[in-house]
């Protein structure tokens with residue numbers, strides 16, 4: 001079990017499509033509150049239990065971090081928890097914001 005990489009163009013297609021998936025943002029809570037990809041959930045030690053419990057293992061997960069590095073570790077971990085389709089967003093939120101700066105959600 002492992003994860004795959006997802007680029008921003010593919011993410012945009014997914015967001016326009018019908019297929020459900022879950023965006024999991026592992027950045028620090030303040031960064032998450034200040035700006036995130038709309039619809040993202042914050043994944044940290046506190047929320048991991050509930051997310052693992054309520055998410056069917058065949059739901060595709062897309063992990064987002066700052067630059068696309070630490071999301072790979074989180075994605076590998078999630079794959080190890082039995083999720084069948086796990087993706088790490090290449091470029092992370094930083095790249096997303098550069099190219100989709102007008103499509104960012106904020107607040108808690």
Ligand SMILES: O=S(=O)([O-])[S-]
Pocket residue numbers: 065066067068069070071092
């Ligand atoms: O969050 S990061 O590991 O890409 S700097």
